[in-house]
Amino acid sequence: MEVIGIDRLLDFDHFLCEEIKAHKVMSVEDEKRQRIIIAAMQEFIKGYRNASTDTIVKSAGISKGLLFHYFGTKKELFFFLFQYAIEIIGGEYKAAHFESRDFIDNIWQLSLLARRLINKHPLVYGLLASAFFSFQEVFPGELHNFQNPVEELKQKLLERADRSLIRDDLDPEKALRIILWTVDGYSAELTRLGRQVADYEPHYDRIEKELGDYLTLLRNALYK
Amino acid sequence: MEVIGIDRLLDFDHFLCEEIKAHKVMSVEDEKRQRIIIAAMQEFIKGYRNASTDTIVKSAGISKGLLFHYFGTKKELFFFLFQYAIEIIGGEYKAAHFESRDFIDNIWQLSLLARRLINKHPLVYGLLASAFFSFQEVFPGELHNFQNPVEELKQKLLERADRSLIRDDLDPEKALRIILWTVDGYSAELTRLGRQVADYEPHYDRIEKELGDYLTLLRNALYK
Amino acid sequence: MEVIGIDRLLDFDHFLCEEIKAHKVMSVEDEKRQRIIIAAMQEFIKGYRNASTDTIVKSAGISKGLLFHYFGTKKELFFFLFQYAIEIIGGEYKAAHFESRDFIDNIWQLSLLARRLINKHPLVYGLLASAFFSFQEVFPGELHNFQNPVEELKQKLLERADRSLIRDDLDPEKALRIILWTVDGYSAELTRLGRQVADYEPHYDRIEKELGDYLTLLRNALYK
Amino acid sequence: MEVIGIDRLLDFDHFLCEEIKAHKVMSVEDEKRQRIIIAAMQEFIKGYRNASTDTIVKSAGISKGLLFHYFGTKKELFFFLFQYAIEIIGGEYKAAHFESRDFIDNIWQLSLLARRLINKHPLVYGLLASAFFSFQEVFPGELHNFQNPVEELKQKLLERADRSLIRDDLDPEKALRIILWTVDGYSAELTRLGRQVADYEPHYDRIEKELGDYLTLLRNALYK
DNA sequence: GATGAATGAGGGTTCATTCAT
DNA sequence: AATGAATGAACCCTCATTCAT
Numbered sequence: 001m002e003v004i005g006i007d008r009l010l011d012f013d014h015f016l017c018e019e020i021k022a023h024k025v026m027s028v029e030d031e032k033r034q035r036i037i038i039a040a041m042q043e044f045i046k047g048y049r050n051a052s053t054d055t056i057v058k059s060a061g062i063s064k065g066l067l068f069h070y071f072g073t074k075k076e077l078f079f080f081l082f083q084y085a086i087e088i089i090g091g092e093y094k095a096a097h098f099e100s101r102d103f104i105d106n107i108w109q110l111s112l113l114a115r116r117l118i119n120k121h122p123l124v125y126g127l128l129a130s131a132f133f134s135f136q137e138v139f140p141g142e143l144h145n146f147q148n149p150v151e152e153l154k155q156k157l158l159e160r161a162d163r164s165l166i167r168d169d170l171d172p173e174k175a176l177r178i179i180l181w182t183v184d185g186y187s188a189e190l191t192r193l194g195r196q197v198a199d200y201e202p203h204y205d206r207i208e209k210e211l212g213d214y215l216t217l218l219r220n221a222l223y224k
Numbered sequence: 225m226e227v228i229g230i231d232r233l234l235d236f237d238h239f240l241c242e243e244i245k246a247h248k249v250m251s252v253e254d255e256k257r258q259r260i261i262i263a264a265m266q267e268f269i270k271g272y273r274n275a276s277t278d279t280i281v282k283s284a285g286i287s288k289g290l291l292f293h294y295f296g297t298k299k300e301l302f303f304f305l306f307q308y309a310i311e312i313i314g315g316e317y318k319a320a321h322f323e324s325r326d327f328i329d330n331i332w333q334l335s336l337l338a339r340r341l342i343n344k345h346p347l348v349y350g351l352l353a354s355a356f357f358s359f360q361e362v363f364p365g366e367l368h369n370f371q372n373p374v375e376e377l378k379q380k381l382l383e384r385a386d387r388s389l390i391r392d393d394l395d396p397e398k399a400l401r402i403i404l405w406t407v408d409g410y411s412a413e414l415t416r417l418g419r420q421v422a423d424y425e426p427h428y429d430r431i432e433k434e435l436g437d438y439l440t441l442l443r444n445a446l447y448k
Numbered sequence: 449m450e451v452i453g454i455d456r457l458l459d460f461d462h463f464l465c466e467e468i469k470a471h472k473v474m475s476v477e478d479e480k481r482q483r484i485i486i487a488a489m490q491e492f493i494k495g496y497r498n499a500s501t502d503t504i505v506k507s508a509g510i511s512k513g514l515l516f517h518y519f520g521t522k523k524e525l526f527f528f529l530f531q532y533a534i535e536i537i538g539g540e541y542k543a544a545h546f547e548s549r550d551f552i553d554n555i556w557q558l559s560l561l562a563r564r565l566i567n568k569h570p571l572v573y574g575l576l577a578s579a580f581f582s583f584q585e586v587f588p589g590e591l592h593n594f595q596n597p598v599e600e601l602k603q604k605l606l607e608r609a610d611r612s613l614i615r616d617d618l619d620p621e622k623a624l625r626i627i628l629w630t631v632d633g634y635s636a637e638l639t640r641l642g643r644q645v646a647d648y649e650p651h652y653d654r655i656e657k658e659l660g661d662y663l664t665l666l667r668n669a670l671y672k
Numbered sequence: 673m674e675v676i677g678i679d680r681l682l683d684f685d686h687f688l689c690e691e692i693k694a695h696k697v698m699s700v701e702d703e704k705r706q707r708i709i710i711a712a713m714q715e716f717i718k719g720y721r722n723a724s725t726d727t728i729v730k731s732a733g734i735s736k737g738l739l740f741h742y743f744g745t746k747k748e749l750f751f752f753l754f755q756y757a758i759e760i761i762g763g764e765y766k767a768a769h770f771e772s773r774d775f776i777d778n779i780w781q782l783s784l785l786a787r788r789l790i791n792k793h794p795l796v797y798g799l800l801a802s803a804f805f806s807f808q809e810v811f812p813g814e815l816h817n818f819q820n821p822v823e824e825l826k827q828k829l830l831e832r833a834d835r836s837l838i839r840d841d842l843d844p845e846k847a848l849r850i851i852l853w854t855v856d857g858y859s860a861e862l863t864r865l866g867r868q869v870a871d872y873e874p875h876y877d878r879i880e881k882e883l884g885d886y887l888t889l890l891r892n893a894l895y896k
Numbered sequence: 897g898a899t900g901a902a903t904g905a906g907g908g909t910t911c912a913t914t915c916a917t
Numbered sequence: 918a919a920t921g922a923a924t925g926a927a928c929c930c931t932c933a934t935t936c937a938t
Contacts, residue, residue, distance in 0.1 A: 053909090064925070174441050177406075178438065178441070221446050276933095286898085289900065289935085497719075630857075633853025665847065668842060700901085726929090735903045
């Protein structure tokens with residue numbers, strides 16, 4: 001799987017919904033549009049308040065006026081990027097098939113996929129994570145318009161999970177949640193680590209193996 | 225256990241380290257110092273960027289100049305408050321004794337304690353939580369100067385945990401982590417809920433029972 | 449008398465002076481030229497500063513570039529419209545014949561005519577009125593380039609008025625001025641009213657009668 | 673009567689209502705406050721939209737921040753100045769006594785007074801006139817909060833006028849209106865003149881005499 | 897210590913005008 | 918002729934920080 005860093009963003013336009021596709025900026029010539037979106041995402045990763053439209057236009061190499069010609073307001077730009085990120089990442093997740101009904105299997109596949117997507121779309125994925133925080137801080141009450149695709153998928157997997165696999169003496173709902181939280185906790189740990197260790201790519205194999213071990217443990221402990 | 229809302233903050237000065245105690249503002253007359261700290265904490269709970277020094281001075285009833293006389297910059301004020309909160313809350317945690325070496329017992333006690341401390345020091349605890357987020361956003365890379373007392377204690381409990389209680393066929397390190405993440409995941413869920421349900425105090429009992437159930441499940445699944 | 453609202457503007461091109469006729473925009477195909485002029489007038493009625501060239505081009509269905517291709521600057525566009533309105537309205541006034549030399553008769557006829565022209569050319573007349581204000585505000589000192597056709601006609605009627613109709617004990621120049629100012633004052637009152645009462649068309653008859661009463665009073669008081 | 677040009681504004685603070693007196697800016701040291709108010713008035717005479725806060729602060733010799741420290745928004749500044757002008761000019765008018773019930777006498781006195789006040793407070797009077805126009809354009813619907821002191825006084829004089837002085841064969845209401853409009857028309861003419869002839873002070877005597885002649889004529893024509 | 901008036905760089909936004917196509 | 922993307926100076930406003938008193 002390729003890494004989509006700061007270029008080739010537009011190879012994923014097919015994931016976008018009509019609303020985003022119809023946006024003024026989407027009719028801009030590819031290279032420039034990409035420059036704008038990337039510059040804006042990079043800036044907004046700092047958080048909404050920390051992001052400066054001045055920096056964005058400088059980094060995108062366009063004029064102040066043009067940015068506002070496309071987006072009207074800073075807020076609209078942010079919302080656009082957020083929706084855009086949701087759809088790119090959501091599209092990737094939707095493209096994946098989770099045939100099994102074994103929750104541990106699925107959650108393991110999901111983890112592998114998540115890690116691949118973080119590598120494939122570091123910028124977009126980064127914005128997605130950061131934007132949910134910004135939203136809470138700056139636009140509380142407007143978050144409901146946006147659906148976190150990862151959480152959505154987790155929820156779906158949870159619902160579809162085969163409860164009969166769980167030991168009879170354990171509450172299956174709780175057992176499943178524990179599996180989920182274990183993965184979440186492990187990921188959070190990685191994120192914390194990732195912030196300090198700039199490049200933890202070399203550790204990937206070990207990390208993946210370790211998560212596998214956690215899931216194996218849970219399977220031994222919670223499954224029949 | 226008493227509730228320490230917006231007064232009586234100074235009853236906990238004995239928790240403070242020398243560095244904080246030596247701070248310029250600590251020599252201010254008690255009542256005024258408390259007003260300043262409380263006002264500042266209330267404001268910073270909104271997040272660093274959303275906090276206005278103007279609001280702080282108005283709400284503390286002091287002049288703009290005085291605030292900067294004591295703290296030099298907004299950042300220094302924020303760092304002071306953060307350290308202050310860490311030491312108050314850290315002091316409380318340190319005052320508690322965790323005699324057992326059963327990790328589940330300890331983590332349960334820790335949860336009970338956490339909930340009591342949130343009630344006792346709503347302001348200080350609130351700032352603590354919010355400040356870790358602000359830090360990440362506004363001063364990335366300076367967080368290492370601050371030790372989250374809750375995490376510290378968890379770490380200690382983890383280290384001291386009696387591994388022999390864990391089923392022999394399970395990796396005890398991983399099992400303990402799973403217990404930890406389950407509690408974390410449960411708490412995060414509550415926080416998410418708490419943001420929506422303004423006042424979830426009436427649900428405390430149910431919540432506590434539910435967490436207990438999770439831990440019981442884990443005991444059944446992971447312990448000998 | 450027909451109402452010339454937002455179409456048929458060009459039926460009055462014969463009123464236009466050579467300068468206007470020679471203007472770049474006048475060689476544009478009729479229908480489009482009309483769209484441009486009407487859109488621009490509608491917008492400038494709001495006042496020069498409140499008028500947006502963006503709105504004009506959207507409402508005229510032309511491109512931004514084309515507008516500036518024809519008019520160079522917003523100011524030139526405004527001047528063009530102003531002159532255009534002066535000539536249309538001025539043409540109408542000039543087409544009227546004031547045979548009498550009785551000033552009161554003439555001023556009464558003038559009032560009737562004014563009201564008919566306001567109905568016939570609501571847009572052009574509206575712009576004319578609004579533009580004189582805008583000028584004062586935005587281009588003070590350039591107003592002398594434009595002659596208000598109504599004032600011009602009043603002046604002419606004033607000059608031609610038969611002084612011998614005025615009572616011998618009164619200064620005829622002053623008496624005539626008083627007649628003029630009475631009509632002006634009455635009209636101003638109506639305008640003030642008109643701003644509040646959105647549609648005072650139903651009151652026309654009463655209004656006309658009342659003005660007649662004022663003029664009768666003046667005739668009784670000032671004439672032999 | 674002295675001329676209050678661009679200094680000595682504050683000699684008239686006693687005319688101000690409590691609301692204005694309580695305004696933040698009124699506690700500024702006299703000389704600076706005057707500089708601010710004068711600079712702002714001079715700028716706003718151009719009209720609200722044409723006025724730039726940048727120009728005001730430069731001309732007042734203060735920083736951008738300070739202006740907004742006092743007034744919050746451009747609009748609030750404008751409203752303040754408007755109210756201020758109304759109260760200064762209104763105060764002057766209220767200080768005058770109109771004992772007679774002869775409308776012509778009163779309106780003559782009023783004209784003399786108006787002319788003196790225009791000379792005494794050229795800036796404040798100028799703003800007052802200009803502000804009523806700006807209001808209509810920019811804040812339609814908020815004008816009702818402000819009472820034009822001149823119109824108010826005219827209305828009062830009109831109401832109190834002794835109708836029995838008017839010729840029995842004339843409608844006294846209309847006759848009085850004609851007197852009013854004559855003065856208004858004459859003043860408007862002067863204003864138009866004044867705009868062109870920068871300094872029409874040398875003509876004052878002639879002007880005053882001429883208005884007197886108009887009123888004498890009206891007395892001859894309309895009174896018993 | 898204590899005040900709060902004063903600063904000014906930076907923020908987001910608007911809009912007449914230009915210019916490559 | 919015709920387009921509309923692109924410009925950038927100017928706009929109003931904010932706010933942490935300073936400093937004379």
